[in-house]
Amino acid sequence: MVVFIVKSNTAKTKFLLKDLPGSGKRIDILCRCVNSAFCLSHDIRKDVILYLCFAGKTIKFVGKELKHLTPDERGIAILIRKALEGNPTPGVYVSEKSFQDTLLESGKEIIYLDERGEDISHLKLKKDMCFVLGDHLGFDREDQKILEKIGKKISISPKILHADHCIIVVHNFLDRS
């Protein structure tokens, strides 16, 4: 089971479907992370768990239980909204767990993505890892401190990529390993 944890410093729990980046303070990135984590052509990756941590909430998506997931941003934003309103669809769970508690609970080897890290090709990849990603602003100082203590810093590209693109690249390394 591969786990992804995405932390957003800006995203909001209230947003307009017709303005996800503005009204949701870049919740569009988190929607695309759901797509990247689970969507295959005509299939869902069942061996993935994704946590989105933002605005004091953590939304957990469990691949093998997911239903009604469509790959489009608006469809995923509707799933997130339903979950936040207390009507989650199967496989989606909302809690008030902090990012740091989510990290500590994963019980897996923590790999956090940072362009200054060691290249992923040097990492002995296992399906049983937890990959941690920041948003367009990166990790804040407090999160960074914890990650430095418990995780390994890995780079996946010489370019700085969006979190949803990073998930695709990590999947490709895992799929090929």
Added chain:
Amino acid sequence: MVVFIVKSNTAKTKFLLKDLPGSGKRIDILCRCVNSAFCLSHDIRKDVILYLCFAGKTIKFVGKELKHLTPDERGIAILIRKALEGNPTPGVYVSEKSFQDTLLESGKEIIYLDERGEDISHLKLKKDMCFVLGDHLGFDREDQKILEKIGKKISISPKILHADHCIIVVHNFLDRS
């Protein structure tokens, strides 16, 4: 300059912003391909040209000229709609050129993605290649015939990925090469 050509067999030129997958017959995939081709964190890939071929139209996006590109699907759908309505934003060009003419005009080495192709790691990558991708239905028989004649069939993953995810993986191979 890396070129991507994406052919959709279903996407339509008229669509509702609040229902891109349904009303646009999977134009959401094409919107995400624009994001994948160009969007870096806080930057645009200027050395990329993307062609979207669908419904008898070809929309060309030129990285170094692009303005007003946002990474969200809805924002990109608005750019596509403006271009189709004759009010393109900078770097976006609409023509009635066919998919096959677009292929032949690229003048570059043609690589088409197919899960039965040779693995991309065996390919000598150059920045000056043209990568061709199908939609969720793959290439139709006629397109397939031409691609077999003029292109090289390459696989990028043991899984079958969406076109927008394929673009991310190809970029990662190029960025690392």
